[in-house]
Amino acid sequence: MGKLKKMAVGVLCASMLLGCVGCGDSKETAGETIVLRILENDTAKKEGYLDALLEAFNAEYKDKGIQAVDANMDEYTDLAANGPYGYGPDVIYQANDKLMTYAEDKHILPIDVESLDCYSVTPEAAWEAFKINIDGTTYTCGIPVNIQEPMLFYRLDMMPEDWESNWDKDGNKVADFFENWNDLYAYSKYLRDTDTSANGDSQYGFMSSLNNLYLNGEFLFSYGAYVFGSNDDGTLNAADIGLSAGDAAKGLMAMKQMASLMNEGCIDDTIIMKRYEKLADGSYFCVVSTPDTYSLFIEKLALAYEAEGLSAKEAEEKAKENLMMIELPGKLPADGDLTKSSDAMTEDDWIDTVVMGGVNGYGISSYTKYKDACMEFVNFATSYEMIQTRMNTLGIAPTRSDVAEASGGVTDMIFESLSEGRIYLMPSIKAVDQIWVPAQSLMGDIAKDPYREAAGELGKYVTIGQLEEAIEKVDQDIYDAIFTLKD
Amino acid sequence: MKREKPSKIVIASCCIMGAGQLLSKQWIKGLLYLFIFAAYVTYMVTSGMNDIKGFFTLGTVRGDAWLGIQGDDSIMMMLRGIFAFLLTAMFVALHISNVKDAKGLAKRLEVGKELPGFLQATQIFLDKKFYIVALLLPVIGVLIFNVLPIIFMILISFTNYGGDIVPPELVDWIGLGNFEKILSLTEIKDTFFRILSWNFVWAFLATAVNYFGGLGLALLLNKKCVKHKGFWRMFPILAYAVPGFITMLAFKFMFSYGGPINYYITMSGHSAIGFLDIDAGWTARIIGIAVNAWITIPTSMLLATGILSNMNTDLYEAASIDGASKWKQFIKITLPFVVFSTTPVLITNFIGNFNNFGVFYFLRGGLYNDGYFLASDTDLLINWLYNLSIDNNYYGIGAAISLIIFIITSVFSLLVYVRSDAYKKEDTYR
Incomplete structure (x- = not known):
C-alpha cells in the first residue's frame, strides 16, 4: 500500500475519531441547585429589566436552591418545536395569543392561579385572556403581567401655542384632537395645509403605518368588527370571522380619510421604521406605537435635544418631560366621516374607540422538570415590587391594579380601558395567526387609495359598498386559510 | 489443523x-x-x-x-x-x-x-x-x-x-392525499399553476439576464480599449462580496416609500411610486429580476472572464479575414464556446433561480394577492412552500410541493444536459 493511501486512511480515521469526540455529551450538571431557564422579551433584556429580575430572584431564593437564568433564546422561540426535546425555556413570557397557542396543544401548564399573590389584584379581563376550554373544563394557562395596546406618542413642546384657546372647546384642559378623531383629523389637516416647506413634507399630524392591523384596529373594532365569534359555551369559533361585521366598512372609510393626510409611508412599514426619528425631529406631531417602545422614543428625542446643544443628562430629562404617551382619542364618528366638524356633532354621533390589544404574561412550560420552582418564580416576577420595577424600567402598563393605581396617569387609564372593554384582546387561539397577512394586505391597499386618486388614477375603494366587498373578501380569505387544508 | x-x-x-x-x-x-x-x-x-x-x-x-x-x-x-x-x-x-x-x-x-x-x-x-x-x-x-x-x-x-x-x-x-389537494382544490390548484408559470418565466428571465449580463460585462472588460481593467472588475466583485440578504434588504428600503428613490421622485415634483405594493405586479417582478441580476452578474462575469481567457484568438483573426462582422464573430465563435463550457453551470443557475427563495421573500414578503392562496403574485413555488409550511404549518402540502419542484427541476436539468453539446460532444474543444 502506497504512503499516500496510508496517510489518507490515517486522516479518515482521525477525522472519524474527532467526529466522535465532537459528538460527546456536553451536558453540564447543575448539582443540587435547580436552574430555571427564563425567556423574556428582547426589550426587557436590552433595558436591563431581566438582569434586575434574575438578580432579585436569585438573591431571594439562594437558600432554597433555586436559580433563574436567562434562557438565551430568541424571544419568539417555538416552544412546541423545542420543548418536547428538552430545549425550550422553563418559564416563557409572551403575548396572550402566542402563549395560548401553546396552551391549545398543552405545551404550557394550567396554573393554580388563585395561589398567586397577584390573583386578587388582577382584573378578570386579563385572566380571561389566558383561559382555555378543553373537554368542557376551563383552565388558566398564563399569568398576566402587562397590557399592550396602541398608544399615541407626542411631544409636549410641539403642542400648538393656541391649543387651549382654539383646540379645547370644552375647556377640560385636554386638547380636542386627543379626545376625538374628527378633531385629530382637523388638526392634521391644518398642519398639512400650513406646511410651507419646499416639498410640503415638514409637518404631519397623526401618523401611522396603516397596513398594520394591530396598531390600527380601532378602525374596525370600534365599528362592531370582531376577529372570531363565540360558540354557545363561550369558546371562540374560528369559523365565524367577523372583520367585516357591523359597520367595519365605515371605519375603513375613516382610515382612508386619515391616510390622505399622511404620506405614502402609511401604505407600508415606513412610518413604523421612522416614527422615533420623525417625532424627535418634529416632522410628525403624533404617532402610534406600543408602550414597550417608550424607551426608544426617549432615546431618539434625547439625541435630538443633544444635537440642539444640551448635555446628555439634560437632554434625557427634557425628553422625559416632553414625551407624552396617551391612549388614542376615545371617540370616532359613528358614520365614519372624519371630515365633519366636531362642532356639528351630537353625543349620538360618536362611538367609543375600541383598540386591539393584548395581555403579555408568563407561562410555564409543560416540559419543565421543576414546576413548583417555576411557580415560585412567576409568583416572584408578578409581585408588586417586580411589576413596579418593570413598569418603571420599560414603561409598560401593568395588569396589577395596585401598581396601576399607585402609578396613576396613563397606566391607570390603560388598566381601566381593559377593565371596561375598550381593548379588544387578540383572540387566544391558533387560528389567529391567519388573520394578519390578509388584513394587512387590504389595509395597505386602502391606505394607498388617496394616493391613487391624487395621481389621477381611479380609486379602488371609493364607496362604502366597495369597502364592504373588500373586507368580506378578507374574511373569506382568512376562512380559507384556516379551513381549506383541514381534513 | x-x-x-x-x-x-x-x-x-x-x-x-x-x-x-x-x-x-x-x-x-x-x-x-x-x-x-x-x-x-x-x-x-x-x-x-x-x-x-x-x-x-x-x-x-x-x-x-x-x-x-x-x-x-x-x-x-x-x-x-x-x-x-x-x-x-x-x-x-x-x-x-x-x-x-x-x-x-x-x-x-x-x-x-x-x-x-x-x-x-x-x-x-x-x-x-x-x-x-x-x-x-x-x-x-x-x-x-x-x-x-x-x-x-x-x-x-x-x-x-x-x-x-x-x-x-x-x-x-x-x-397521495396532499397531491390530490394540490391538483383538485380550486384555490390551491389555481395558485399552484399561476405560481408555476411565473416561476418558469422568472427562472428563464433571471438566468438569461444574469448569464448574458455577466458575459457582456466580461466581454466589455476584456476589450483592449478598456484601461485599468482590474479596477473596473473590482466593482462587480464588491457587489458580490456583500451578503445577498443584506443587498436585498437594502434594495427593499431603496424602493420603499420612505427610501431614496421615492425621495428623489417626490423631490422632483412627482408622486411616489409603490414599487413593491400589493398591486405593483410586473413592476415588482422586474425589480426582482434586476436585484437578482445585481447579486449574480458578478459571478457570471468572473466565470465568463475565465473562459474568454482560454479563447483561441486565431479564430477571430481568421474570421476577420473572411469578413465576419463583430456580431457574427460573437454569434459563431464566442457564444458557442462559452455556452459549451458553461452548460452545466447554466443548468445550475437555472435551478438556483427556479428555487430562488431570497429575492421575493426579502423584497415583498408578507403580502397575499387576490386569486392566490397564501401567496402573492411575485412568490415563487419555494416562497409559497415557505408560506404554507413555515408560516402556516401545512408541512404535508409543503413537502408535496417540494417534491413536485424536485421532479420538475431534476427532469428539466437532466433533459437539457443530455441534449446539450457539453454532454454529447464532450471532446469538441479538447
Whole structure:
C-alpha cells in the first residue's frame, strides 16, 4: 500500500475519531441547585429589566436552591418545536395569543392561579385572556403581567401655542384632537395645509403605518368588527370571522380619510421604521406605537435635544418631560366621516374607540422538570415590587391594579380601558395567526387609495359598498386559510 | 489443523455472518462479522423492530403533557423507521459481502491455496478496494445528512402532518392525499399553476439576464480599449462580496416609500411610486429580476472572464479575414464556446433561480394577492412552500410541493444536459 493511501486512511480515521469526540455529551450538571431557564422579551433584556429580575430572584431564593437564568433564546422561540426535546425555556413570557397557542396543544401548564399573590389584584379581563376550554373544563394557562395596546406618542413642546384657546372647546384642559378623531383629523389637516416647506413634507399630524392591523384596529373594532365569534359555551369559533361585521366598512372609510393626510409611508412599514426619528425631529406631531417602545422614543428625542446643544443628562430629562404617551382619542364618528366638524356633532354621533390589544404574561412550560420552582418564580416576577420595577424600567402598563393605581396617569387609564372593554384582546387561539397577512394586505391597499386618486388614477375603494366587498373578501380569505387544508 | 468443507463455510456464513470465516480459522475477520451480526440483531430486538413497526403506524398513543403521558412522536418514529431501514440495507450489503468473502475463502480452499492472514487480507483490501475505504465516511455522511432528510421530506408529503396535526397529535399516512389537494382544490390548484408559470418565466428571465449580463460585462472588460481593467472588475466583485440578504434588504428600503428613490421622485415634483405594493405586479417582478441580476452578474462575469481567457484568438483573426462582422464573430465563435463550457453551470443557475427563495421573500414578503392562496403574485413555488409550511404549518402540502419542484427541476436539468453539446460532444474543444 502506497504512503499516500496510508496517510489518507490515517486522516479518515482521525477525522472519524474527532467526529466522535465532537459528538460527546456536553451536558453540564447543575448539582443540587435547580436552574430555571427564563425567556423574556428582547426589550426587557436590552433595558436591563431581566438582569434586575434574575438578580432579585436569585438573591431571594439562594437558600432554597433555586436559580433563574436567562434562557438565551430568541424571544419568539417555538416552544412546541423545542420543548418536547428538552430545549425550550422553563418559564416563557409572551403575548396572550402566542402563549395560548401553546396552551391549545398543552405545551404550557394550567396554573393554580388563585395561589398567586397577584390573583386578587388582577382584573378578570386579563385572566380571561389566558383561559382555555378543553373537554368542557376551563383552565388558566398564563399569568398576566402587562397590557399592550396602541398608544399615541407626542411631544409636549410641539403642542400648538393656541391649543387651549382654539383646540379645547370644552375647556377640560385636554386638547380636542386627543379626545376625538374628527378633531385629530382637523388638526392634521391644518398642519398639512400650513406646511410651507419646499416639498410640503415638514409637518404631519397623526401618523401611522396603516397596513398594520394591530396598531390600527380601532378602525374596525370600534365599528362592531370582531376577529372570531363565540360558540354557545363561550369558546371562540374560528369559523365565524367577523372583520367585516357591523359597520367595519365605515371605519375603513375613516382610515382612508386619515391616510390622505399622511404620506405614502402609511401604505407600508415606513412610518413604523421612522416614527422615533420623525417625532424627535418634529416632522410628525403624533404617532402610534406600543408602550414597550417608550424607551426608544426617549432615546431618539434625547439625541435630538443633544444635537440642539444640551448635555446628555439634560437632554434625557427634557425628553422625559416632553414625551407624552396617551391612549388614542376615545371617540370616532359613528358614520365614519372624519371630515365633519366636531362642532356639528351630537353625543349620538360618536362611538367609543375600541383598540386591539393584548395581555403579555408568563407561562410555564409543560416540559419543565421543576414546576413548583417555576411557580415560585412567576409568583416572584408578578409581585408588586417586580411589576413596579418593570413598569418603571420599560414603561409598560401593568395588569396589577395596585401598581396601576399607585402609578396613576396613563397606566391607570390603560388598566381601566381593559377593565371596561375598550381593548379588544387578540383572540387566544391558533387560528389567529391567519388573520394578519390578509388584513394587512387590504389595509395597505386602502391606505394607498388617496394616493391613487391624487395621481389621477381611479380609486379602488371609493364607496362604502366597495369597502364592504373588500373586507368580506378578507374574511373569506382568512376562512380559507384556516379551513381549506383541514381534513 | 483440519479445515471445514468449502460448501459448509459458505452455508455457515449465509446463516450467521462471520461463521464461515471462523470455520476457516479467519478469527479476526470472522469475529468482526460476528460482532456486526450480533450488534444488528441486538439493535433489531431492542429497538429496530419497534422502529420499523412505528414507521408504519406512526404512533398509537397521543401524548398529553398535562397528564404526564409522553405519547408517540410520529415524526421521530418516522425518522427512526427510516434509520432502521437504512441500517438494514447496510446490514444486507455487509451480509452479502460476508457471503462473497466466504465464497472466496471456499474457492481458495478448494484449489488448495493458503488463506491470507487478517493483516495481509486487510492490506490487500486497502490496496485493491481503496475507493471503498476513502468513500466510506463521506457516503455515511451523505446518507445521514443528505439522503435521510430527502427521504424524510418525500415521506412527509404522504402524511397529514401540519395544520392541527402537529405533535402531540398523531400523524397518519394519507397516500397521495396532499397531491390530490394540490391538483383538485380550486384555490390551491389555481395558485399552484399561476405560481408555476411565473416561476418558469422568472427562472428563464433571471438566468438569461444574469448569464448574458455577466458575459457582456466580461466581454466589455476584456476589450483592449478598456484601461485599468482590474479596477473596473473590482466593482462587480464588491457587489458580490456583500451578503445577498443584506443587498436585498437594502434594495427593499431603496424602493420603499420612505427610501431614496421615492425621495428623489417626490423631490422632483412627482408622486411616489409603490414599487413593491400589493398591486405593483410586473413592476415588482422586474425589480426582482434586476436585484437578482445585481447579486449574480458578478459571478457570471468572473466565470465568463475565465473562459474568454482560454479563447483561441486565431479564430477571430481568421474570421476577420473572411469578413465576419463583430456580431457574427460573437454569434459563431464566442457564444458557442462559452455556452459549451458553461452548460452545466447554466443548468445550475437555472435551478438556483427556479428555487430562488431570497429575492421575493426579502423584497415583498408578507403580502397575499387576490386569486392566490397564501401567496402573492411575485412568490415563487419555494416562497409559497415557505408560506404554507413555515408560516402556516401545512408541512404535508409543503413537502408535496417540494417534491413536485424536485421532479420538475431534476427532469428539466437532466433533459437539457443530455441534449446539450457539453454532454454529447464532450471532446469538441479538447
